[in-house]
Amino acid sequence: xxxxxxxxxxxxxxxxxxxxxxxxxxxxxxxxxxxxxxxxxxxxxxxxxxxxxxxxxxxxxxxxxxxxxxxxxxxxxxxxxxxxxxxxxxxxxxxxxxxxxxxxxxxxxxxxxxxxxxxxxxxxxxxxxxxxxxxxxxxxxxxxxxxxxxxxxxxxxxxxxxxxxxxxxxxxxxxxxxxxxxxxxxxxxxxxxxxxxxxxxxxxxxxxxxxxxxxxxxxxxxxxxxxxxxxxxxxxxxxxxxxxxxxxxxxxxxxxxxxxxxxxxxxxxxxxxxxxxxxxxxxxxxxxxxxxxxxxxxxxxxxxxxxxxxxxxxxxxxxxxxxxxxxxxxxxxxxxxxxxxxxxxxxxxxxxxxxxxxxxxxxxxxxxxxxxxxxxxxxxxxxxxxxxxxxxxxxxx
Amino acid sequence: xxxxxxxxxxxxxxxxxxxxxxxxxxxxxxxxxxxxxxxxxxxxxxxxxxxxxxxxxxxxxxxxxxxxxxxxxxxxxxxxxxxxxxxxxxxxxxxxxxxxxxxxxxxxxxxxxxxxxxxxxxxxxxxxxxxxxxxxxxxxxxxxxx
Numbered sequence: 001x002x003x004x005x006x007x008x009x010x011x012x013x014x015x016x017x018x019x020x021x022x023x024x025x026x027x028x029x030x031x032x033x034x035x036x037x038x039x040x041x042x043x044x045x046x047x048x049x050x051x052x053x054x055x056x057x058x059x060x061x062x063x064x065x066x067x068x069x070x071x072x073x074x075x076x077x078x079x080x081x082x083x084x085x086x087x088x089x090x091x092x093x094x095x096x097x098x099x100x101x102x103x104x105x106x107x108x109x110x111x112x113x114x115x116x117x118x119x120x121x122x123x124x125x126x127x128x129x130x131x132x133x134x135x136x137x138x139x140x141x142x143x144x145x146x147x148x149x150x151x152x153x154x155x156x157x158x159x160x161x162x163x164x165x166x167x168x169x170x171x172x173x174x175x176x177x178x179x180x181x182x183x184x185x186x187x188x189x190x191x192x193x194x195x196x197x198x199x200x201x202x203x204x205x206x207x208x209x210x211x212x213x214x215x216x217x218x219x220x221x222x223x224x225x226x227x228x229x230x231x232x233x234x235x236x237x238x239x240x241x242x243x244x245x246x247x248x249x250x251x252x253x254x255x256x257x258x259x260x261x262x263x264x265x266x267x268x269x270x271x272x273x274x275x276x277x278x279x280x281x282x283x284x285x286x287x288x289x290x291x292x293x294x295x296x297x298x299x300x301x302x303x304x305x306x307x308x309x310x311x312x313x314x315x316x317x318x319x320x321x322x323x324x325x326x327x328x329x330x331x332x333x334x335x336x337x338x339x340x341x342x343x344x345x346x347x348x349x350x351x352x353x354x355x356x357x358x359x360x361x362x363x364x365x366x367x368x369x370x371x372x373x374x375x376x377x378x379x380x381x382x383x384x385x386x387x388x389x390x391x392x393x394x395x396x397x
Numbered sequence: 398x399x400x401x402x403x404x405x406x407x408x409x410x411x412x413x414x415x416x417x418x419x420x421x422x423x424x425x426x427x428x429x430x431x432x433x434x435x436x437x438x439x440x441x442x443x444x445x446x447x448x449x450x451x452x453x454x455x456x457x458x459x460x461x462x463x464x465x466x467x468x469x470x471x472x473x474x475x476x477x478x479x480x481x482x483x484x485x486x487x488x489x490x491x492x493x494x495x496x497x498x499x500x501x502x503x504x505x506x507x508x509x510x511x512x513x514x515x516x517x518x519x520x521x522x523x524x525x526x527x528x529x530x531x532x533x534x535x536x537x538x539x540x541x542x543x
Contacts, residue, residue, distance in 0.1 A: 009467070009470050010418055010451070010470065010474055012449030012450075015417060015419055015427050015431070016419050016424065016427070017418075017419055017420070017421075017467060017470070037466055038421070038464065038467045038470070039419070039420070039421040039422070039461070039464055039466075039467065040421075040464060040466060040502055041421055041462060041464055041497050041500045041502050041503050042500040042501045042502040042503070043497070043500065045501060046497070046499065046500045049499070057496055058496055061423040061425070061495075061496050061497075062423060063423055063424055064422070064423040064425025064426070064427075064428060064521060065424050065425075065428065067423075067425070108428070111435075123435075124436055127431075127432065127435035127436070127437075128435060128437060131432070131435075131436075131437045134432075144429070144521075144523070145428055145429060145521045146423075146425050146520065146521055360424060
């Protein structure tokens with residue numbers, strides 16, 4: 001006897017509208033269906049109707065958390081189309097802001113993860129320390145969340161000398177706090193009981209399911225775009241790629257905690273070795289790009305982010321495509337949530353497993369129609385699609 | 398206004414519980430609202446608690462432009478809330494569409510779908526702005542103006 005439990009689109013375990021349909025037998029989860037279409041806005045289409053410089057503001061708002069990565073990826077793409085490269089100082093400044101936003105994202109995730117596990121005190125602690133990072137982002141870029149720092153041909157403003165001193169003090173504080181939290185995580189029996197051996201994703205499955213980012217590195221695979229394909233002076237800044245062997249939710253916590261140390265060290269190195277010179281190229285507000293296509297990859301806090309654009313020689317992109325890390329990771333969630341053989345998943349593990357990939361649904365809203373069994377091509381009007389999506393009566397074969 | 402009603406209003410203004418619903422936001426506004434609940438801003442000192450169920454909530458805080466897919470869910474959540482209920486449109490997107498203006502899958506504003514009692518501007522909203530909006534709304538609830 002199996003039941004279907006819907007979770008979402010509005011549910012306490014996750015702020016964003018995500019729909020999980022769990023099929024359960026008793027306490028065991030046997031099947032799962034994920035729907036992320038609630039916040040599909042049509043950003044890719046909107047990008048085709050706006051000039052490049054206006055597109056930058058829209059791209060940043062694909063995701064509020066990894067906006068620095070999105071805008072960097074967009075800028076790299078357009079610079080590639082124009083055949084230009086940002087000056088060396090701009091590259092270092094981009095690294096500083098990118099790594100700061102990675103610290104902010106990881107602290108946010110850690111806090112939120114312990115909140116979903118029911119550990120409210122640690123949630124409050126992490127978010128209190130995150131405010132220190134937000135202050136630094138505000139000091140350097142002028143805004144707390146949506147930084148608008150990267151621009152086509154460089155960055156928007158230079159680093160002030162007093163900001164550098166403040167930043168170093170904040171980094172010391174964050175590092176000290178993280179050492180304390182790591183001790184708490186390793187010695188707290190409830191955290192260990194809820195995460196160790198839960199949501200196991202074997203390395204070969206992780207590769208097969210196309211997982212990316214810290215989620216993949218927690219499955220023992222050493223993969224990082226900053227190392228494999230350095231895009232913004234990352235070949236000059238030394239850092240370690242953090243991996244963990246246990247492949248469970250505990251590994252995902254550890255990888256992110258250890259990555260915060262790496263980010264701190266990278267920012268320190270960048271501050272020590274930042275070259276002098278211009279921080280942006282002079283590029284007019286409205287410009288045309290030569291026809292062609294370009295692809296850029298960035299290691300966002302959640303994993304590999306890919307932007308692809310085609311230009312037809314106009315002042316707007318002909319086509320723009322975004323592949324976000326959460327979309328890649330969601331596939332492996334369905335795999336982890338399904339019980340099979342002696343691997344058992346219970347309803348109580350859902351928040352721990354779903355939270356483990358750092359889901360960021362706002363990036364991932366997609367509509368994908370596949371009909372492999374019938375091998376039939378369907379033509380639908382917009383109204384048909386809207387009606388179908390509202391009724392949610394996808395026929396089961 | 399009778400003394401009983403005055404008392405009820407006063408009590409109501411002391412515990413405005415909020416429900417956050419994301420109708421298509423980019424997460425930035427959600428983050429800032431969540432930051433309000435944490436130690437630096439600590440909205441709980443005004444009696445505000447974030448709830449998971451619409452049936453417990455007094456104030457619905459909506460972030461993001463309303464997408465076609467989320468519209469029906471938004472209306473259903475609004476209908477599930479007990480009277481009296483108030484709606485805060487947090488962020489430029491909920492107020493007027495913001496940067497997503499003209500996207501094929503979004504509605505131009507929140508107040509074309511459900512009645513709104515307070516607008517907070519900003520992209521994303523600052524936690525201070527949310528605190529101010531909630532305190533003004535609470536004052537108005539106490540005086541019986543909304």
